[in-house]
Amino acid sequence: MKGHITYASLSSHNRKEQSPKDDYEMLLYTVVDLSNTLPWKSIKNSNEVRTHKEDVRTINRANFFNKLAVKALGQLLDYLDALSYFDTIDEDFIAKIINEAGNEIGEKNLKAALFDWEVDGTMRRDDAIAVPGDGTLGESVSSAETMDK
DSSP: OOSOTTTOOHHHHTTOOOOHHHHHHHHHHHHHHHHSOOTTTTOOOHHHHHHHHHHTTTTTHHHHHTTSOHHHHHHHHHHHHHOOTTOOOOHHHHHHHHHHHHHHHHHHHHHHHSOHHHHHSOEEHHHHOOOTTSSOTTOEEOHHHHHHO
């Protein structure tokens, strides 16, 4: 097996030669892990991890993608699974799916994704750049004032 079992593709678990599609599968696992957590992350047994990865393709898909774009990311997983070793990757198609997923996620989580200074239009300088001893820590300044300094 090549790679860490947490992010390894199913092909890797099945001891098959890796192809470019496996890189995208590993990227998908990484994206899910950064946003949620992989259900198999704490499992050390490769066979159990493989079983979990097989399950997310069928019975546990919605739970796997959780608050992410289930439809778009599921479509990406289906596309990758349909590819054979010698197939050429349609990177434009993958980019389209990723953009759709980003739009779907962005619409759901726009408010949560805002930085604290974007919510009310003000920013405390110490939230942006804290310079000890310059006397400005804790001051509330507008974005324009911050740009001038």
